Amino acid sequence: MAKNWAGNITYRAGKIHRPSTVGQVQSLVAGSGRIRALGTRHAFNELADTTGELVSVGDLPRVVEVDSAAAQVKVSAGLRYAEFSEELDAKGFALPNLASLPHISVAGACVTATHGSGVRNGSLASSVAGMEIVTADGSVVEITDPSGAVVNLGALGIVTSMTLDLVPAFEIRQYVHEGLPLDSDILGVLGGAYSVSLFTDWSSSKINQVWVKQRVDEPEFVPEGTVAADGPRHPVPGMSPENCTPQLGIAGRSFERLPHFRPEFTPSAGEELQTEFMVGRSDAVAALRAIDAIRAKVHPVLQISEIRTIAADEMWLSPYYRRDTVSIHFTWIADTAAVLPVVSLVGEQLAPFAPRPHWAKIFRIAPEVLRSRYERLPDFRELVRSLDPEGKFTNAMVGELLS
Ligand SMILES: Cc1cc2nc3c(=O)[nH]c(=O)nc-3n(C[C@H](O)[C@H](O)[C@H](O)COP(=O)(O)OP(=O)(O)OC[C@H]3O[C@@H](n4cnc5c(N)ncnc54)[C@H](O)[C@@H]3O)c2cc1C
Known part of the structure; x- marks a missing residue:
């Protein structure tokens, strides 16, 4: 049976079609009772699955x-x-x-x-x-x-x-700085350059690494209190940096610096699970403190945590809808039974900040609570009804959200 990239989900779909023309996609969809699209299988939950059939658009002519x-x-x-x-x-x-x-x-x-x-x-x-x-x-x-x-x-x-x-097109220099205390000006650091990521394993109240992706036309940004890494780094302690994009401030094309991982390598063997919660930027410091308070529970099942920022938008089901966002991500060990209670605990700690989960990662939030965090859900429900009146593309996860 086909599985997702992480191997924690076995798709229940009876068949995965790989049409080579849009016409074939049209016939497949018109003739199916229940069908859904499958991409490159990187989602960590059952979002892509269906009890009907799956269709990959990966073999359509390259445009x-x-x-x-x-x-x-x-x-x-x-x-x-x-x-x-x-x-x-x-x-x-x-x-x-x-x-x-x-x-x-x-x-x-x-x-x-x-x-x-x-x-x-x-x-x-x-x-x-x-x-x-x-x-x-x-x-x-x-x-x-x-x-x-x-x-x-x-x-x-x-x-x-x-x-x-x-x-x-633009160029980026990527630097890694180490050892940022959690009580630093975290929002100032996150806003210090074009794209900044903070990594911590929650073994202490310290950010292990600050990844600064700076446009070459931006002034150099060095987060106060940190030490520049003396060589390339991987975000997960102890892992080889060979599959990471070039660091040490060597200028390069944006598409070769903005991702953390190089395209020619698989970032890991899929030996991980992921969760991510999005909170408002103004709540970020309090939200990080709330995770720090349970780090003794988080650290044992964690590979690495990443903190990023995303600008607000106007998209109805976007986790960033009308909210400048700080995302708190967790790359867990590949042990679902050990990880799920901690996912619930993290959700409870963050509940005062009304977190919106990453749709494609593992989360445990009661459906009615989740629905209450998307004020445009009624509009989206109407859109689904108009394009898919019989719920052909709906699955368990989406059905629960739309109910
Ligand atoms: C190692 C790793 C690193 C990641 N890093 C990040 C990150 O930096 N930032 C981040 O936000 N997320 C990250 N993710 C999550 C990832 O971006 C999402 O899981 C995303 O959905 C992956 O796309 P996919 O094509 O693999 O989707 P799939 O898992 O194949 O499908 C996900 C959803 O997309 C739908 N879909 C796919 N193709 C189509 C289509 N043609 N038409 C309609 N619907 C479609 C599916 O129906 C399903 O609902 C990461 C995941 C992994 C495994």
Whole structure:
């Protein structure tokens, strides 16, 4: 049976189709009772699964059409970011931001509001200007107003292409600084450069590493009280940095520095589980203190925790909807039974800050509580009803959210 990347989910779907034309996607969808899209399988929960059939758009013809005048690119939805970033760069363009690894599909990333870091950077979904989607009756619908439809959790249909807004190509220098006390000016550090990530294993009240991704045209930023790493680092203590993007301030193209991991390596063997909660930036310091208070429970089942920032947006199901965000991420050991109680505990500690979970990672939040954190959920429910009246693309997770 097919599994997700981490191997913790076995898909129940009877079959995984790999159509090679949009026409085939249309016929498949029109003839199916229950169907869902599958991307590059990096989600850690049952979001992609269905009791019906799955369809991957990974074999659709490759499309990378740059419109230089509009500063946009139309890409096939199943492409991984690493598969077209270099081509954009060659044409003088870049995406404003990327996630920690470039191995994920564009559609799978955007429909789940996948993000990188940077106080002025939105999620990857915020770069989506439009998309083509095969809806329940098999027709291709062109979406030109992305606010309600992009972060859709696969509930609107099978996305076959996306049009992304671009920025002029740029260069980044990446530095790692070590040993930031947790009671430092954390928000100041997170806002100190184009993209900043903090890593801690919660073994002490200290941030182990500050990853600073600085545009070459920005002034150099050195977080106070830290020491510059004397060589390349991996975020997880003890792991070899060979699969990490170049550090030590060596300037390079943005797509080779914004992800933490190089495309030619698998970042790990999938021996991990992940959870991530998003809180408002103004609550971030208190939220970090709340995790610090339970670090004796967190540390034993943790590989590494990462803290990033995401700018607010207007997308209905976005965890960053109208809220400048700090995300608190946990890469756990690959032991579901040991990890789940700690996931619940972390959720309880953060409850006063009304955290919104990463849609594609493991979380335990009562459905009615989760629903209350998305004020535009009624609008999204209506959109689903209009495009998929019989719930063809709905699964258990989405059904619970929409009920
Ligand atoms: C090692 C690792 C590192 C990660 N780093 C980050 C990070 O830095 N930042 C972050 O925010 N997240 C991160 N993630 C999470 C990841 O971005 C999400 O899991 C994302 O959904 C992965 O995309 P995918 O194509 O693998 O999706 P899948 O797991 O295949 O599917 C996820 C969802 O997308 C839907 N979907 C996929 N393709 C389509 C389509 N064509 N049309 C409609 N719906 C579709 C599926 O139905 C499902 O609901 C990481 C995950 C891993 C394993």
